[in-house]
């Protein structure tokens with residue numbers, strides 16, 4: 075682990091993680107762009123980015139067509155995900171693997187298309203001095219290897235991902251010289267990196283040590299725009315921030331918090347729902363790190379008194395990662411929080427989110443209804459959006475029109491129309507939903523039902539033949555019914571539209587690297603309501619803690635669910651405006667498995683622990 079947690083740091087350094095041989099390395103932060111305060115600049119850079127993206131896609135398409143015409147590859151069938159469109163390298167290797175042609179042919183064609191030379195790294199003699207001038211962390215991060223220094227001082231770099239337009243810009247900034255690229259075989263480049271930079275990266279800690287001088291410090295009160303711009307584009311700062319982001323992603327963090335205090339500066343990651351503190355960077359780097367993050371997120375770096383929102387897009391080998399960035403001015407300077415959205419993590423099916431066969435069967439039946447309302451409930455961060463996305467994917471068909479309205483759109487789904495909520499300009503869920511209904515949809519996903527207005531339009535939509543998927547903030551499934559009644563929705567409208575409610579929580583799963591059997595304490599079983607005859611023949615597991623799980627004993631999370639369907643008995647109780655507890659009792663009588671029961675099944679299967687289920691179902 076490169077980014078040592080405060081406590082276990084020593085231990086980790088002595089035992090390098092085994093599973094981390096191949097570091098995800100093609101982090102492609104946006105290049106620092108000419109900045110001027112104000113909106114117009116933002117628009118310009120967005121347009122530039124869009125232009126870059128279009129260019130990438132055009133090149134990819136054109137190469138694909140050329141390959142196809144040359145009879146080298148067959149056109150890919152099946153729906154392409156948005157990530158694959160620009161994924162030139164992915165396509166070339168995939169086609170090569172299928173034996174249509176050699177990777178070399180592909181790279182040569184690509185070289186002709188984008189006008190970058192194709193080289194064989196064997197033809198170059200490795201220049202040790204040049205290698206030592208390019209830090210290993212940079213080589214790994216961008217997946218490049220320096221080949222030679224030209225007479226004009228520029229460096230020729232072999233690149234795994236030549237279509238990434240930002241890499242060369244970033245490298246020139248980092249190395250402080252002009253850099254040109256050459257296409258080369260991926261495994262050759264990676265072998266060279268392993269051979270000449272060894273298996274270890276420069277860690278954030280080491281990086282911090284080299285930044286110990288006050289070089290990049292600025293007085294928080296006096297810094298002007300030019301100062302901020304300068305420190306944000308200093309090579310060591312770029313590198314440090316890239317490393318921090320890379321490490322957060324490697325550690326599977328869902329959020330990254332950058333927090334200023336009066337005498338300290340703190341960085342924390344949230345992994346599997348729990349915050350972990352990292353070795354704090356020196357206080358004097360605060361302004362530089364925060365300005366760098368704001369540059370990357372396309373925020374106005376001169377504005378430090380108002381909250382701002384931004385986005386950072388990174389692509390790491392085969393993964394696309396989106397960071398939603400928000401800044402908040404505090405008494406000690408700006409605090410930055412980044413939500414890390416990993417498309418691969420979001421795009422998982424209903425089976426992978428942890429629905430057991432019996433729940434899955436009921437849930438699939440509900441989402442295949444032609445109309446009605448399906449609600450997913452639970453607190454913030456319990457995976458509701460992932461469940462909705464998984465549902466949309468399950469029922470996706472080109473014969474159906476699907477529209478979503480979200481706050482904000484977390485991931486773009488191929489073939490689905492998605493709309494961002496903008497409350498500031500009056501585009502609320504209710505307003506958006508009303509417009510969506512005029513767009514002839516079949517299936518609508520509404521990010522959240524928060525008020526009577528949104529609830530009423532959702533009901534109207536369901537009554538007029540649409541399937542509506544949405545979320546509510548309630549503790550359990552029966553609670554959703556009472557919540558709607560509290561919003562003043564008429565009970566008969568609820569019974570005639572709601573098809574099902576699913577409540578969920580996320581629990582951490584036991585790390586498979588260090589799972590061991592153990593005898594749980596008696597009290598824990600009693601607290602969970604587990605009787606002695608239930609534990610007969612059950613083996614309990616826990617994670618001992620290992621390098622893979624950062625000594626937490628847990629790695630990854632899974633959902634626990636309870637699914638409420640509206641039976642005749644429940645319908646009557648709703649019409650009588652019965653309280654949650656009564657609806658709940660009836661549902662249990664009719665066989666609804668509670669989240670805790672679902673959790674118990676996952677304990678028995680050795681997936682999670684008693685502690686996790688107890689914590690999430692209290």
Ligand SMILES: [Zn+2]
Nearest residue numbers: 585588620623
């Ligand atoms: Zn472990």
